[in-house]
Amino acid sequence: MTFRANHLLGIEPLRPDEITALIDLADRYANDNRAGHAHKDVLTGMTQINMFFENSTRTQASFELAGKRLGADVMNMGMAQSSVKKGETLIDTALTLNAMHPDLLVVRHPNSGAVDLLAQKVNCAVLNAGDGRHEHPTQALLDGLTIRRAKGRLHRLSIAICGDILHSRVARSNIMLLGKMENRVRLIAPPTLMPAGAADLGVEVFEDMEKGLKDVDVVMMLRLQKERMDGGFVPSMREYYHRYGLDAAKLAHAKPDAIVMHPGPMNRGIEIDGSIADDINRSVIQTQVEMGVAVRMAAMDLLAQNLRARRKENQSVMA
């Protein structure tokens, strides 16, 4: 078994063969999902708790659906408006939940590193559904699977990640994953939205969208949050769209068969032109959503296998 980890906290600790194992399994689940095959037995008798300390509709729904397709009992806890507001610390929340003996814990938190901290305190498998600006591993895995299905491979591709890289956990996880799989990664952003030391992360850094997009195979757009426009990090929405929004003219610099990706939710007319997002020849945005469920099924399947193996080992030690 290639993937031996107890948790999926980020892409950074994963080896390339572990990434491939996750994506291979997700690929099979994607086919099965399309064919309507059920896998109700994989997580039967297991409890999955989704703890979202930050509001999310899409990711939470994707994890919920993935768990249900595999037969888990899924519970959603909207932590954004619960006991945390009453002053309970993250650790206490974790210990409380741990006492209920869940098997899989899916966590999103607004602080970088919070999911790592929580994972140290529980004895179930923890999946990071996004922590602050740090990592969002299932998003990078689903992006990897989407690229592989569209391009036939996930290595030696030229991939541009564009937009608000500074605040993006999606960008960080993708830089890690695409780098580990031996691709050429380019980052394109206005300097105010580029993290410091980006050039030391094994990527090429561009401030000019057209130069950055030259001959790339994949264009990965990021969401720009409303509160970061209007003079905060960029002068205005319209200036951002003019210089960094993906439209047909800018996309023409990429390879003719380049695909366009976006983690959603999209701001049409701000970071991406609506007609490109909808172009079925270029945009794989809907496929990303589809692969999201498959990747989360694969991740939970593998983590559950490891969890069962660990528990069995512990039992035999006790006996």
Place this chain on the structure above:
Amino acid sequence: MTETLFTNARLIDPVALSDDTGWLLVRNGVIASSGSGTPPKADEVMDCHGKCLAPGIVDIGVKVSEPGERHKESFRSAGRAAALGGVTTIVTRPDTDPPIDTPEVLEFVARRAAEYSAVRVLPMAALTKGRNGQEMTEIGFLMDAGAIAFTDCDRVVRDTKVYARALTYARSLKALVIGHVQEPILSAGAVATKGKFASLRGLPDVSPMAERMGLDRDISMLEMTGARYHADQITTARALPALERAKRNGLDITAGISIHHLTLNEFDVADYRTFFKMTPPLRSEDDRLAVVEAVESGLIDIICSMHTPQDEESKRLPFEEAASGAVGLETLLPAALRLYHEGQISLPKLFRALSLNPSKRLGLKSGRLLEDAPADLVLFDPDAPFVLDRISLQSKSKNTPFDGARLQGKVLGTWIAGKPVYRS
């Protein structure tokens, strides 16, 4: 008349910058004489077995959490920790709850310290009321009550009018003002230093330039007001030329640094280890090496522990939300000895920064092995290796970044005015 003779000691003299074997005679709590030949006769003889005898450490900027948070650190626990660490004088910070900003609170602190602390305590007071940066405190009354210096600790007085008046008033009383030189708006919300590490971990960061900006501002304020001034922590290479220039121009300025910024860098934070969260945040290795060199050359005058006790609850949080600071009284000397063992700073120069310079800056007679200086002494074995177990610390709070670290250097004894306050 009581006499104690320390014989067979490696005398670490930060004034002569010498490190020679010899003897030292203490009479009535002060150093009577020292030398390298045949020692004189004395009532009591302490054979040092060739270990190092140095002036006790004077630690500027220690937080004892009284009043307000005695569960984190009291004068009793801090005093014990200091004695064990070879610290003979602690200069306490006013960032307590309530802050030490009136003579009444200062007197409470002085009384508690006199009653419970094993080592000398010199309290500092806030520069502005409530450390809010709006109105200056009663600097004169506070000095009468024993305030040794004035500081708002890690809060910067943003209003330059308020700051200029406070500095001007302090100058008329020859009061020492200690500033925190991090430009506050640029630093707001930051928990890491801008660079690859902060980007990888996705932590809000601040450019090291914020320190230069803060220092530049304070230097301008000094030129304007002529105040006596000490910068609490200079931790970046970029700030050093400005400091050097200010000293060359004859301003009454000194600078300090915490032992953590001298011996650790940003990568030690690793996977969000909150015991490594400091204010200002830990810096790059390049910056660390630059400030080590500045301590060696004497540009940075003073090394302190920036002892900041925090309980488990305030550290067991996501990195951004966790409290900042680390305890350091007991680990200050062994951590500083890392620099000696790495060949970066000699022992006399270390004690120049640990004992002599802080004493001079505060107008104390301690910090040297000279005749008539108080016999505040530390005897230590610079080589003795050990692995630090944080639970063994005397501080009530155990938030040390050196837990599990391999350190060298053990304090064998600490004397204040010739009386032992700690013997191993």
